[in-house]
Amino acid sequence: MPIQKGMEVSIAVSEAVKLANVDVISAYPITPQTHIVEHLSELVADGELKAAFIPVESEHSALSAAVGAAAVGARAYTATSSQGLALMHEIMFVASSMRIPLVMTVVNRALSAPINIWNDLSDIMAQRDCGWVQLFAINGQEAVDLTLQAFKIAEDPRVLLPVAVNLDGFVLSHVIEPIELPDQEAVDRFLPVFKPTLRLDPDQPVSMGAFGSPEVFIEVKKQVEEALIGSQKVAAEVWKDFGDIFGRTYKPVESYKAKGAEILLVTMGSITETAMTAVDSMREKGRKVGLIHIRLWRPFPFKEFFQAIREAKCLAVVDRALVPGGVGGPVGLEIKSALFEKKERPYVAEFVAGLGGRDLTVEVFAEMAAKAERYAKTQKEMRYEMIGVREK
Amino acid sequence: MAKIDALHPWKEVPLGCAILEAGNSRQFKTGDWRSKIRPVTDQEKCIKCGMCWIFCPDMAYNQRADGFYDWNSYYCKGCGICARECPKEAIQMIAEEE
Ligand code: SF4
Ligand code: SF4
Numbered sequence: 181m182p183i184q185k186g187m188e189v190s191i192a193v194s195e196a197v198k199l200a201n202v203d204v205i206s207a208y209p210i211t212p213q214t215h216i217v218e219h220l221s222e223l224v225a226d227g228e229l230k231a232a233f234i235p236v237e238s239e240h241s242a243l244s245a246a247v248g249a250a251a252v253g254a255r256a257y258t259a260t261s262s263q264g265l266a267l268m269h270e271i272m273f274v275a276s277s278m279r280i281p282l283v284m285t286v287v288n289r290a291l292s293a294p295i296n297i298w299n300d301l302s303d304i305m306a307q308r309d310c311g312w313v314q315l316f317a318i319n320g321q322e323a324v325d326l327t328l329q330a331f332k333i334a335e336d337p338r339v340l341l342p343v344a345v346n347l348d349g350f351v352l353s354h355v356i357e358p359i360e361l362p363d364q365e366a367v368d369r370f371l372p373v374f375k376p377t378l379r380l381d382p383d384q385p386v387s388m389g390a391f392g393s394p395e396v397f398i399e400v401k402k403q404v405e406e407a408l409i410g411s412q413k414v415a416a417e418v419w420k421d422f423g424d425i426f427g428r429t430y431k432p433v434e435s436y437k438a439k440g441a442e443i444l445l446v447t448m449g450s451i452t453e454t455a456m457t458a459v460d461s462m463r464e465k466g467r468k469v470g471l472i473h474i475r476l477w478r479p480f481p482f483k484e485f486f487q488a489i490r491e492a493k494c495l496a497v498v499d500r501a502l503v504p505g506g507v508g509g510p511v512g513l514e515i516k517s518a519l520f521e522k523k524e525r526p527y528v529a530e531f532v533a534g535l536g537g538r539d540l541t542v543e544v545f546a547e548m549a550a551k552a553e554r555y556a557k558t559q560k561e562m563r564y565e566m567i568g569v570r571e572k
Numbered sequence: 573m574a575k576i577d578a579l580h581p582w583k584e585v586p587l588g589c590a591i592l593e594a595g596n597s598r599q600f601k602t603g604d605w606r607s608k609i610r611p612v613t614d615q616e617k618c619i620k621c622g623m624c625w626i627f628c629p630d631m632a633y634n635q636r637a638d639g640f641y642d643w644n645s646y647y648c649k650g651c652g653i654c655a656r657e658c659p660k661e662a663i664q665m666i667a668e669e670e
């Protein structure tokens with residue numbers, strides 16, 4: 181039986197990549213992703229992981245090389261953060277539209293300027309529309325588990341899409357947590373060798389990434405979109421298998437003390453655990469506050485989301501990215517649009533907070549919950565509110 | 573028009589829009605949008621060096637048994653590269669009828 185050991189989350193993620201038995205890692209180091217790829221390059225150099233490590237000259241090349249490797253049938257992996265992810269933008273679309281199954285860890289960090297190496301979700305939210313499956317880990321164990329699951333989701337013949345596993349920079353990636361690394365034998369049972377549906381093979385030549393004229397382009401896009409939407413069903417199966425083998429269960433949307441809650445905080449990523457502590461203390465004071473967190477961001481799990489919020493009178497959405505000039509942040513935008521089809525819907529208080537590594541403490545969550553309750557009472561018209569901005 | 577295969581419904585488009593048939597670019601009629609000029613070779617001047625064949629970006633030249641190069645209107649888009657590269661100035665670009 182595997183036991184829990186204290187280890188840095190980045191190191192644990194690299195160990196998960198090793199357990200997934202990847203064939204090719206192509207990566208360029210960038211803070212705060214660095215520890216992951218450094219450790220992987222050590223594992224390869226020490227002969228502990230039999231894989232090719234391609235030290236490329238930029239993130240554009242990192243993802244391109246991973247796409248190429250997956251196209252020939254390798255299990256391919258890369259990782260990045262912030263500016264590095266922005267540099268991959270072009271290839272993000274290429275990877276999904278070419279139906280390339282690969283896994284990338286995104287260690288979330290703010291985008292410049294000003295230059296900032298700390299955490300928020302502006303990097304991945306700028307890649308929202310690239311056609312990738314996008315998952316968010318709230319702690320180190322999830323980061324490990326989601327990494328293993330990501331390969332199985334990506335490589336399923338019904339999906340064949342790239343998967344991004346998101347974890348917060350520093351506040352999650354660099355902390356030491358108790359983590360259970362699964363046994364290799366169990367991982368091999370869970371995650372068999374990748375069998376590509378289509379691959380570059382000199383004996384059966386095909387061309388990938390060719391021209392697509394107006395007569396075919398929209399059909400290709402429809403196919404990618406259906407595969408992405410369909411990946412949710414596959415993710416559910418993968419989570420079922422994972423639970424059977426490893427005993428930890430996963431859902432696209434998770435609830436915490438949501439039963440009987442009138443106000444629900446809506447979070448993503450590692451801030452969720454701080455928000456849970458805030459919920460605990462508000463509950464102790466008799467306030468009807470709960471929480472949901474979105475683990476599967478793309479494809480958005482509409483049904484499970486509606487189910488999770490059905491009893492709430494008010495949602496306090498915590499966005500850690502801004503859609504400049506729009507209605508607030510990407511999560512708030514998604515939720516408000518999703519709710520538009522519902523006749524009965526909760527009041528949505530939308531907050532943009534924690535940008536560029538600004539601390540989100542228990543008190544800040546309590547403040548947002550209190551504000552949301554107040555605004556809901558008067559049905560205050562609001563687009564969004566930025567939390568913690570100094571006015572003077 | 574070049575031959576276009578029956579257009580697929582979205583479910584039948586090959587995965588990721590891959591091309592499953594090797595070498596089918598042969599069917600692609602690049603001569604479709606030829607500018608209104610085309611090359612003509614003067615065999616009196618031609619020394620069979622093959623520069624036109626090498627430089628043509630659309631594979632519009634094929635060598636015959638006698639060593640001269642045949643021009644193929646199916647692929648030629650009238651760029652004039654062959655005329656420019658021919659060391660003997662054996663190729664002239666002439667206007668085409670509408
Ligand atoms: S004009 Fe251009 S395309 Fe036509 S034969 Fe000459 S090189 Fe080839
Ligand atoms: S380049 Fe000129 S000389 Fe050489 S083969 Fe072609 S036409 Fe003849």
